[in-house]
Amino acid sequence: MTEEKVMSSDELDHSLRYEISEKVGAKSLLKCIQCGVCSSGCTVSQYIDLQPHRVVASLLLGLKDTVLNSNAIWTCSLCHRCTERCPKNVDYSFILALLRNIASKEGRIPKEYSSTVEVISENGFVVPYSGGMKNTIDRRREKMGLPEIIPPKLDEVNYILEETGLGNLIKTKEEKD
Numbered sequence: 001m002t003e004e005k006v007m008s009s010d011e012l013d014h015s016l017r018y019e020i021s022e023k024v025g026a027k028s029l030l031k032c033i034q035c036g037v038c039s040s041g042c043t044v045s046q047y048i049d050l051q052p053h054r055v056v057a058s059l060l061l062g063l064k065d066t067v068l069n070s071n072a073i074w075t076c077s078l079c080h081r082c083t084e085r086c087p088k089n090v091d092y093s094f095i096l097a098l099l100r101n102i103a104s105k106e107g108r109i110p111k112e113y114s115s116t117v118e119v120i121s122e123n124g125f126v127v128p129y130s131g132g133m134k135n136t137i138d139r140r141r142e143k144m145g146l147p148e149i150i151p152p153k154l155d156e157v158n159y160i161l162e163e164t165g166l167g168n169l170i171k172t173k174e175e176k177d
C-alpha cells in the first residue's frame with residue numbers, strides 16, 4: 001500500500017501559480033474547471049507521471065515541487081492538442097513551456113538535456129564529431145558521396161549558447177558535479 005504524505009500549509013508554494021498566471025494572461029490556469037479533456041487527448045499521457053489536469057490542479061494548490069519534479073513537463077511533445085481542446089481556453093501547452101523555463105533556471109533539468117548542450121558547446125553538433133566517431137561519420141559520408149563536413153566556429157556557437165541562456169545549463173550542471 002502506498003503511504004500518503006500529508007502536507008502542511010507551510011510546505012505549499014503559490015509563487016508558480018502567480019508567476020504563470022501573470023505570463024499567460026487571459027488564457028490563465030485560474031479558469032480551469034478540472035474537466036480532464038486536456039488529459040484525455042494528451043498524446044503522451046501513457047508516459048507521464050502527472051496528467052495535464054493534475055499539473056494544473058497541483059499548480060493551483062501550490063504543489064511546486066510536485067510539478068517541477070514531474071516528468072510531464074519534459075515529456076510533452078508540444079503538440080498543442082490540450083490547448084486546442086480546452087473548453088475554458090486555458091493555454092496548457094504554453095504553461096508547460098513556461099514550466100520548462102522555470103525548472104531550467106532552478107537547475108531541475110533531465111541530465112540528457114544538459115549533456116546535449118555540453119556536446120553542442122564542445123563540438124558544435126548535437127552528435128559528437130571527434131575521434132573515432134568523426135572517422136566513422138567521415139567514412140560513411142564518403143561512401144555515400146556526401147561532401148565533407150565543415151565544422152561550425154565554436155566561439156560563435158558558444159556565443160549563441162550564452163546569449164540564449166542555454167550556456168547556464170552547463171554551468172548549473174558543473175556546479176552540481
Ligand code: SF4
Pocket residue numbers: 031032033034035036037038039052053056085086087088089090092
Ligand atoms: S481541458 Fe482545460 S479546463 Fe479542462 S482540465 Fe484541462 S486545462 Fe482544465
Ligand code: SF4
Pocket residue numbers: 038041042043044045052075076077078079080081082083092093096
Ligand atoms: S501539448 Fe503536451 S500536454 Fe498538451 S496534449 Fe500535447 S503532449 Fe499532451
